[in-house]
Amino acid sequence: MATIKLRQVEKRFGEFQAVKPMDLTIDSGEFVVFLGPSGCGKTTTLRMISGLESVSTGDIFLDDRKVTWLRPSDRDIAFVFQFFALYPHMTAQQNIAFPLQAEGESKDEIDRRVKEVVDLLQIGHLLNFRPGKLSGGDKQRVALARALVRRPAAFLMDEPLGALDADFRESMRAEIKQLHLNLNATTVYVTHDQIEAMAMSDRIVVMSNAEVQQVGTPAQVYYDPANLFVARFIGSPGMNLMASQYGNGIVRLPGANQYVVSPDWRMALGEGLDSDDVIIGFRPEAAHIKPDGNLVGEVYASELYGAYTMLHVELDGNEIVHIRSDRQTRYPIGSKVRFDLDPEMVRFFNPKTEMAIN
Amino acid sequence: MSTVIKSQTEVAKARSAQPNPRRDLSDKAIRNLFIFPTLVLLIAINVFPLIYSLYLSFTNYSAIANKQPVWIGFENFGRVLSDDRMWEFFSTTGQYVLFSVLLQLIIGFALAMLVRDKFFGSGLVTTLILVPMMLSPVVVGLFWKLMYNPTFGYVNYLLGFSNPSLAPDWLASRWAGQPTPGLALWAVIFVDVWMWTPFVMLLILSGLKAIPDYLYEAAAIDRASAWFQFWRITLPQVAPLMMIAILFRTIEAFNKSFDLVMGMTGGGPGTQTEVVAVTLYKQAFQGQWQTGRASALAYMVLIIIIAISNLYIRNLNRMKEGA
Numbered sequence: 001m002a003t004i005k006l007r008q009v010e011k012r013f014g015e016f017q018a019v020k021p022m023d024l025t026i027d028s029g030e031f032v033v034f035l036g037p038s039g040c041g042k043t044t045t046l047r048m049i050s051g052l053e054s055v056s057t058g059d060i061f062l063d064d065r066k067v068t069w070l071r072p073s074d075r076d077i078a079f080v081f082q083f084f085a086l087y088p089h090m091t092a093q094q095n096i097a098f099p100l101q102a103e104g105e106s107k108d109e110i111d112r113r114v115k116e117v118v119d120l121l122q123i124g125h126l127l128n129f130r131p132g133k134l135s136g137g138d139k140q141r142v143a144l145a146r147a148l149v150r151r152p153a154a155f156l157m158d159e160p161l162g163a164l165d166a167d168f169r170e171s172m173r174a175e176i177k178q179l180h181l182n183l184n185a186t187t188v189y190v191t192h193d194q195i196e197a198m199a200m201s202d203r204i205v206v207m208s209n210a211e212v213q214q215v216g217t218p219a220q221v222y223y224d225p226a227n228l229f230v231a232r233f234i235g236s237p238g239m240n241l242m243a244s245q246y247g248n249g250i251v252r253l254p255g256a257n258q259y260v261v262s263p264d265w266r267m268a269l270g271e272g273l274d275s276d277d278v279i280i281g282f283r284p285e286a287a288h289i290k291p292d293g294n295l296v297g298e299v300y301a302s303e304l305y306g307a308y309t310m311l312h313v314e315l316d317g318n319e320i321v322h323i324r325s326d327r328q329t330r331y332p333i334g335s336k337v338r339f340d341l342d343p344e345m346v347r348f349f350n351p352k353t354e355m356a357i358n
Numbered sequence: 359m360s361t362v363i364k365s366q367t368e369v370a371k372a373r374s375a376q377p378n379p380r381r382d383l384s385d386k387a388i389r390n391l392f393i394f395p396t397l398v399l400l401i402a403i404n405v406f407p408l409i410y411s412l413y414l415s416f417t418n419y420s421a422i423a424n425k426q427p428v429w430i431g432f433e434n435f436g437r438v439l440s441d442d443r444m445w446e447f448f449s450t451t452g453q454y455v456l457f458s459v460l461l462q463l464i465i466g467f468a469l470a471m472l473v474r475d476k477f478f479g480s481g482l483v484t485t486l487i488l489v490p491m492m493l494s495p496v497v498v499g500l501f502w503k504l505m506y507n508p509t510f511g512y513v514n515y516l517l518g519f520s521n522p523s524l525a526p527d528w529l530a531s532r533w534a535g536q537p538t539p540g541l542a543l544w545a546v547i548f549v550d551v552w553m554w555t556p557f558v559m560l561l562i563l564s565g566l567k568a569i570p571d572y573l574y575e576a577a578a579i580d581r582a583s584a585w586f587q588f589w590r591i592t593l594p595q596v597a598p599l600m601m602i603a604i605l606f607r608t609i610e611a612f613n614k615s616f617d618l619v620m621g622m623t624g625g626g627p628g629t630q631t632e633v634v635a636v637t638l639y640k641q642a643f644q645g646q647w648q649t650g651r652a653s654a655l656a657y658m659v660l661i662i663i664i665a666i667s668n669l670y671i672r673n674l675n676r677m678k679e680g681a
Contacts, residue, residue, distance in 0.1 A: 052575050073581040085576040089594045098590070099580035146580070 001028045001186050002063040002076075002153035004049060009058035011044050018044045020210045021058060029184045031177075035197040036207035037233070042190045043158055045207070049188060050079045050156050062153060078147035082159040084139040086131040092142045093127040099150040117145045120182070121175075136164045137172055144179070154186040161196065173199060194234055198222065206230050223283075223345065228354040231281050231347070237310070239281045240321040243351060246278040251348075253280065255316030257295040262343045272350055272357030279349040284310065284324040286345035293338035297321065299331045313337060415653035422647045434654035443629065444637070444655075451633040453543065455611040458550040459604055465551065466558030466603070467596075473559075474566045484563075491556040495614060499621020502549045503529065506622070530627050542623055542631045550611065550618055558603045565599035566592070598677045605670040612663055634659055 004026040011019040019041040026032045034042035047053035049060060051072035059068045067075045086095050096117065100110045118124050123141050131139055140160055147155060160176070161169045177200050180187055191197055197204050198218040206213040206221055206229075213233075214226035225231035231239040244259075245252040249266050251259040259280065261269060269278065287295075289311075297313035300320055304327065311323045311331060323339060331337060348357040383391075415434055417427035438444055473484045490498070505512045508527040519525035526533045528545035569592065577587045616635035619625060625632035625640070632640075638659070642652035 050579065052578065072575075072578040073583075077579070079576070079579040081572060081576065083572070085572040087573060087576070087591060098577075098582070101590075102577070102580050102582035102586050150580070 003028045005061040007059045010056050012056040022212050031187045031202045033197040033201035034190045034205045040207040041210040042207045046190045076153045078152040080157040080160045082162045084143045096145045117148045157189045237322045241281045244280050245276045254319040277351045281347040284322040286342045287323040287339045289339045293340045411653040417650045419650045420647045421649045434651045447637045458547045459607045461551045462555045462558045466555045469559040470562040488556045490553045495617030496621050499618045503622045561603040565596035569595045601674045
């Protein structure tokens with residue numbers, strides 16, 4: 001299994017900058033997810049690693065071997081496409097055997113290795129069907145088998161579950177994760193689905209506007225977003241973010257609410273801010289509803305999600321925060337609720353730079 | 359805007375409400391008015407001759423003899439089948455079809471691969487390649503006859519022959535005055551290939567352009583060489599369209615070879631280029647005007663074409679199931 005290194009890799013299409021110069025090191029056996037909205041450059045980056053797309057500047061290394069200008073076939077990587085890209089005129093068996101035949105393996109060796117991956121993925125019953133007769137999930141299993149059969153140094157997956165039904169996606173997610181744990185293969189996985197990213201990855205690379213916004217573990221990008229984009233993009237709903245004023249250890253939120261900053265934050269805020277303006281951020285589950293809470297707002301909407309209730313609470317005018325509450329209590333619309341913030345989970349951002357303060 | 363439309367429909371309604379017997383044609387009447395003339399024409403010039411010629415194939419009818427057809431059963435068919443020369447004509451036709459279609463397929467494929475990717479002027483090149491197939495076969499036959507002419511034709515000039523008496527006379531199957539059998543047939547096949555390769559190229563090109571890029575991307579990832587990609591992806595993907603090209607060209611090489619061959623050699627020299635279509639014409643309209651016997655031969659050709667087409671189509675369907 002291989003490490004993948006990107007050094008100042010950039011992609012331009014004429015004037016358009018699809019990927020701004022980025023650095024990234026993916027360790028051997030790591031499962032890294034590129035996450036971002038569509039058009040953020042994540043697929044382009046993946047295709048550059050695979051060699052399907054050339055880089056404009058910068059270098060790509062596989063295990064310290066410079067592969068920047070090598071063809072995909074010389075890089076020893078496998079690629080799983082969003083729409084499977086199976087060969088329609090071949091049976092599943094022939095599809096899986098294709099990479100081995102292309103390498104000129106002997107028939108016995110091909111049979112043996114095809115059987116190996118077929119057993120691993122448990123797709124023996126699909127072998128004689130052509131892709132046109134397979135369901136989306138089975139197509140993706142066959143595509144995975146075709147990627148696995150060659151034992152490549154790394155797997156690149158471009159939204160492999162994007163074309164599947166929602167409930168199916170969940171079980172396939174587990175299958176792919178399981179597969180990764182079994183093989184311990186370096187995997188780069190592109191998705192726009194943050195739940196997929198959180199559930200599967202060792203590390204997430206959050207991208208937006210052709211730029212890397214943050215690289216970190218799922219917990220890091222969730223609890224310690226590097227900037228406002230990540231704070232908004234990760235989580236559904238995203239982090240509550242409110243323009244506020246800071247002074248003398250107190251953050252003044254909209255609606256005459258005040259939040260007393262814990263002592264360890266005061267220094268950081270003093271250094272990180274260049275005016276009174278600050279953006280306070282907290283996750284919906286960081287707010288706890290209490291009769292004697294310090295903050296107050298008016299219930300604007302209440303949505304029962306089953307396991308919990310999501311309250312939309314209006315602090316002042318247009319400022320609405322999401323608060324996660326238990327599933328039993330009912331809060332009539334228009335009623336007042338009081339709540340406190342868990343100081344462990346409150347974050348601050350500089351409104352000018354949009355970066356987190358820490 | 360809506361009021362304008364409304365008022366227009368109201369006007370139309372009011373108009374149609376007025377009694378006007380001439381304009382009051384029902385939908386059914388209009389339908390019949392369109393269909394019947396076509397139907398009559400079709401029956402008169404297609405269906406009736408088809409059935410009538412089937413009847414004539416069982417008679418000793420001759421179109422120039424002032425006699426009624428006399429039923430003679432299968433005698434015409436028997437005579438066609440026992441005619442030794444007939445096998446020669448069928449064999450000539452077979453060679454003509456086999457080699458012209460084969461060459462068209464190979465050259466057409468190569469040309470399609472060449473103009474598949476866009477390059478500067480590729481549109482113009484493609485259009486120019488298509489010109490031959492848009493010409494009338496008779497015209498093509500006639501001007502190739504001039505091109506092949508041993509004394510003033512361009513073909514020998516371009517091949518570098520300066521002395522007509524030492525040069526090949528293509529359409530007469532002679533080389534420097536010596537009989538060279540097969541020369542005329544190959545000369546005719548060459549023209550057929552020249553004329554119809556563009557058609558085959560066009561079909562194959564449409565097939566090539568329909569192959570999604572991601573298949574080649576997947577193949578590149580799977581480490582397939584260009585050659586391997588061609589054999590395992592390009593060719594199977596284009597195969598159904600190649601089959602259609604073969605089907606069309608085979609049928610047409612049986613029938614439409616007539617225009618080209620008549621235009622260039624009239625079946626000669628001797629009977630060297632006499633394909634069945636030409637034989638048919640000669641029997642029906644030259645010499646004895648053996649209408650009955652020619653009808654019998656025509657029906658046999660029809661049966662052969664249907665049989666071959668069926669084979670192709672069955673193959674095609676099997677391929678399509680795979681796709």
